[in-house]
Amino acid sequence: MEAVQNRSLSTDEQVAVALDVPHQQAAEAFLKHWQGCEKPFIKVGMQLFYAAGPSFVQSLTTAGYNVFLDVKLHDIPNTVGSAVRSLTGLGVKWITLHASGGREMMEAAKKAAEEAEGTRPRLLAVTQLTSTDQRTLNQDIGIPGTVSDAALHLAELAQQSGMDGIVCSGEEARVMKERVPSLFIVTPGIRLEGRDSEDQKRVMTPEAAISEGADILVVGRPITRANEPLKVYKHILQRVEQARGNRE
Ligand SMILES: O=C(O)c1cc(=O)[nH]c(=O)n1[C@@H]1O[C@H](COP(=O)(O)O)[C@@H](O)[C@H]1O
Numbered sequence: 001m002e003a004v005q006n007r008s009l010s011t012d013e014q015v016a017v018a019l020d021v022p023h024q025q026a027a028e029a030f031l032k033h034w035q036g037c038e039k040p041f042i043k044v045g046m047q048l049f050y051a052a053g054p055s056f057v058q059s060l061t062t063a064g065y066n067v068f069l070d071v072k073l074h075d076i077p078n079t080v081g082s083a084v085r086s087l088t089g090l091g092v093k094w095i096t097l098h099a100s101g102g103r104e105m106m107e108a109a110k111k112a113a114e115e116a117e118g119t120r121p122r123l124l125a126v127t128q129l130t131s132t133d134q135r136t137l138n139q140d141i142g143i144p145g146t147v148s149d150a151a152l153h154l155a156e157l158a159q160q161s162g163m164d165g166i167v168c169s170g171e172e173a174r175v176m177k178e179r180v181p182s183l184f185i186v187t188p189g190i191r192l193e194g195r196d197s198e199d200q201k202r203v204m205t206p207e208a209a210i211s212e213g214a215d216i217l218v219v220g221r222p223i224t225r226a227n228e229p230l231k232v233y234k235h236i237l238q239r240v241e242q243a244r245g246n247r248e
Contacts, residue, residue, distance in 0.1 A: 018220030061091030081108030088116035106161035125158035130189030170204030177213035207243035
């Protein structure tokens with residue numbers, strides 16, 4: 001029962017717009033592009049959260065935004081559990097943490113999320129960042145093996161630790177869907193054809209990521225840096241819906 005409930009996504013949770021802007025004013029100005037339209041599903045990451053603070057996030061959820069709080073927690077279990085407890089009052093529906101923090105850390109986060117009064121946030125465990133390539137993993141971080149295997153190992157740990165979903169690149173989405181089917185698959189590193197991948201190393205187009213098995217796409221710069229953000233957002237949403245239709 002719990003698993004079925006956890007698996008239901010609303011139609012407005014297909015594309016999370018990463019509000020990677022420097023401050024509250026910039027975020028408010030950006031969101032004005034949606035004036036008169038349905039509110040977008042938004043991701044508040046470290047840049048905006050550290051600049052604008054919890055009260056701004058609270059004001060977004062109070063205004064009716066579905067907020068995905070991407071703070072990528074990674075610390076000792078007690079600290080992460082306490083951080084989740086602090087964040088549950090903000091009304092956000094999703095919170096990220098790093099699966100590499102380990103089982104006890106994720107279980108502490110889960111316990112805190114379950115004790116939340118009001119909205120019980122879903123916890124998403126980041127496996128391997130989309131900016132990580134083979135060289136970063138093996139030579140810089142010193143983890144042997146392939147990026148996909150390392151991501152899969154962490155996804156299985158996330159599943160065993162009671163997480164609601166994982167964050168992975170489109171390149172791993174298919175194997176994740178097979179190996180951790182009860183988890184939401186959230187995929188950043190989305191780029192439209194011909195667009196620079198910037199610091200991202202494992203990128204995919206929206207339809208490729210959906211056909212590989214992603215449930216939610218996270219899109220930042222392709223929308224935030226567009227001259228007409230709403231137009232690009234709608235274009236991506238349309239491509240996602242079409243790809244989802246083809247998948248089903
Ligand atoms: O957890 C995330 O959202 C995340 C995980 C990951 O592996 N890669 C990744 O890019 N992200 C986030 O997704 C967004 C991608 O932004 P763009 O590259 O501008 O589309 C950023 O806000 C990142 O912080």
